[in-house]
Every structure is written in C-alpha cells, then in structure tokens.
Amino acid sequence: MTRSWLLLLALLVVMAALSLATPLDSLIELRKADPALASMLVQELRLPRTLLALGYGAVLGLTGAALQATFANPLASPDITGSSSGAALGAVAGAYWLGITGPLMLAICGAIGAGLALAGLFAVAGRRSETATLLLAGVAIALAAGAGTSLLLALAPSPFAFYDSFEWLMGSFVDRSLPQAAAALIPATIACALLAQQGRALDMMALGDDVAASVGYQPRRLAVEVVALSAIAVGACVSVCGAIAFVGLIAPYAARALTRGHPGRALLPAAAIGAILLLLADLIVRLAPAGRSIPVGVITTAIGTPLFIWIVARMRRTVAS
C-alpha cells in the first residue's frame, strides 16, 4: 500500500507539473520576450486551471468512493446519482433567475441543487437498494434535473443564456479565475477533509449497517453526513466547472483494487486517482486544434463509457456465479 501510495503521489505531482507547463514552447518564448507576462500567464490562467482539474478530480474520486460505500453499491457516484445534474440546475437557477454573480454564492446554489438531488434519490430508491433501483432512480433524477436546467435556460431573462452556459456547464477548466477556483475548492476541501475522517466507519459498514451499529457507529447519521458533505463538495465544483461524468465512478473502482476491496480505506487513493484522471483529461483537451475547444467532460465520458460497460459486465458475472 505504501508503495502504491508513493506511486500515486508521484504521478499526481508529474501530472500537475505537466498541466502547468503545457504547452511549454509558447511559455518559454513568452518568458524570453516578457518574463513578467509569462509569470502572469501561469498565475492567472494556468494555475486556476490546474488547481481546478486537480481539486475537482479529487472531489469526484473521494465523494464517489464515499457514496459507493454508503449506498453499498459500486455504481453510486456523483453523476450516476444525479447530484452533478442537480448541482448544475442549482447553479443555473442561481445565475439566470436569481441574478447571482458571486462565485461563492453560486457554489452554495450548486450545493443546494446537489443536496436536493441526493435527498430525492434517498426518497425514491432508499439507501441500500438494488443496483437497478439505484440506477433507475439516479437516471430519472439526472434527466429531470437536466430538463429543468434546459427549461430555466430557455425561459431565462437573458436571451444568450443557452449559448453562455454551454461552455460553463459542459465541463471545462478554461478561463476560470483564481477567485472562482477558491469558491469551488475551499468549501470542497473542507467537506472532503470531513469525509476523509469516515473511512473506518465506512469499512465497518461494508459488513452491514447492523454490524457497524453494534460496534457503536451510527450508520444512518453517517449516511446523511456523507450525502450532505458530498453535495457541498460536488455542488461547489459543478457551479464553477460544470458537470463531469465518470471520474467519480471509475476512480473509486480503481482505488479499491489498491485497498484490497475496502470501500472506506479507498477514500484517499480514490481522490488521488480522480485528480490524476482529470488532469490527464484536461491535458488531452489541449491537443485540440488551435482556436477550437473540446469540453473536458467529453473526454472523461469517452474514456469512462467503455469502462462503465466493463464494470457492469463484470458485476453481472459476479452476480451470476
């Protein structure tokens, strides 16, 4: 475990450095021509982008792992449970209908949207539900939130709402400012730090709620805590960068391979893997032809869909055997 930890951390540092430095040649040229401008470019443009990709990836990995442990289901994640879509709906409602512009207030709107989506999931599917029930309820909530978002944008007072929001909501780290990064990442970091404390309790919940309760944990209270903290972390990130799919599903899955299946111990490795994945996806985005931009969400979905299908096929085999 220590060795895989060191490897993960090394990979994380390399990816973050690559994210700051890419593309390198233009940075070197700019540095020769105007060193002050070059350092401003790194600080104002590249640093928030790197921080957001790293932080949002970590949030998706960690909340995905915590939600999967809580729902006792390897397919629960911020996107599958509809909380990312709920956060987007909250942020759109705040931005286009309540006229909110401050990034921190928008982050709060996102968190409220994500929280309502997860509360809806609780109400519809219950907690320890069958995979099919969880997925169907999550899909229904995600579709409803998506339709709600479209409706709010279509009827928004600003005629440009649809166009404006495309770049914002499709999942992107381009042109975000440091204050925006702070609005997303400060609440997210606090929520994640609190979530990370629950590893031992979540491992005990792997043996069932009754066993966890018999040794003195409070599974129901813990579930509410996990859902609320996940909503805050995901909501804040979605309000700045839009919804990004699949990282929250794949990262915990990979992390559990390192923690020999323990869902609780997988929290921090899942955060590291999520960060690496999202930094990688954002680097791939930069390979797009000049003048064009591909939303990072497209890349994570392209990588994530086949993996998701593979996981479902594996689950089916496990159930069948």
Added chain:
Amino acid sequence: MTPLLEARGLALRNRLEPTDLDCASGELTSVIGANGAGKTSLLRALASIELDQGQIFIDGTPVEDAPPARRMRLLSFLPATRSLIWPISVRDVISLGLPSPDDGRVDELIEELELGPLANRPVNHLSTGERSRVLMARALAARPRLLLLDEPLSNLDPYWVLRTLEILRSETVLTQCAVLASVHDLSQVTAFDRVLLVDDGKIVADGKSTEVLNSSQLARAFRIEKAGQGWKISEKA
C-alpha cells in the same frame, strides 16, 4: 456475583415489550420463536443497534457509552443476512472484527473455521455457507464477552452445524463469555444450556431445553405439538 449481561427494560415500539434479561458468563443460550415473534429484535436491542428504551450492562459497563474499540471487546453481533458486496478478502473481513490488527488471532480463526484455502479469496465470491463461517470468525475475533448471533446455524451443512456448536461451547468454556443465538431448528436447542422462547415481542418461557420444549407456551407460540419423536401441526391452530 453479578451476571455478565444485565439488560433492564429493553423495549422497541411495536416489536419488543419491556424486557429484563440476565446471562451468566459461560452460559450458552438459544433464542427460539416463530417467524416475526421478535428474536431478531431482542438480539438487535441487546447489541444496542436499535433501542427505544432500556439499559444494557456487560460486566457492569454500560454498553451505549463504550467507544467502538471498547465495544468490540464487550459484544459482537452476527446478522442473519450473509450478503457482502465488496471484494474484501476472507482474512481482511476477519480483521475487521478486531479493534487493532492481530495477524496471529486471524490465523487462529482461519484454522479453527477451516478457512485456509479461502483465506485470500474475496468474500463476495464465496457461497452463503462459506460466508457464514467467515462472518462467524469475524464475530469471534475480538473475544467479546457477549456473542449475539442471529441464526448462526442457518445455511450450514450438518458438519458445520455440529462444528459451530462445538466452537461456541469451547469459547464459553475457555473465555467464560456468554452466547445468545437465535435458532430455528428445535432439534438444535438441546445443545444449549438455556432456552428463551419469544412470542409476540416478549420472552414467554425461559429455562432448560427439556422444560421449554415440553411447555404449553411452546405449543402455543409455534402452533405445533409433540408427536412421537417429532412435531405435528397443532389441531387447535
């Protein structure tokens, strides 16, 4: 001498009427009752998983105040459901029953429950009977004072029913712990020192197995009566 377990006024709304119960150390007790009579409710209340009212003391320590590491040494609970969805190894599941890592103890249990060939296999790939043995090992791991076992003999083949009873007996002798286990098969209760009959959320009979098995309360609770060596459906039912 104070009993190992002292439970006072345990109650769960609609499921368990206020109940007092003492268990002596070294005592092997079975809990019987018809489906839905309240066996699981009684065991869950004793494990303080769910409790509307009442207090539980083990060796004089109030269970509810004990933090997880301490509580693991006071009691353990084996749930009737054997579903495990995460691919955790047999060895690691047993470890989860210990307040701090102890490979020696895990090895001991793997040997005792003959789990050697399965030790590194993920538990979600095992059969229900194999998972029962793994979960039993987990319940025994911390050598708790009180073992609360919900249907520990279900899903087991005849060898493992006898072997489990033997293990429970030797645990009570060796560590002077107490065992409360719910049991469905009435022929198994003779292996226990004491039988509690639960009906409609209360303990209606409490005594040696021969007394309880021949009691009118048993016939009423199960709607069956003695017929030669076995049982038949009561005509009064």
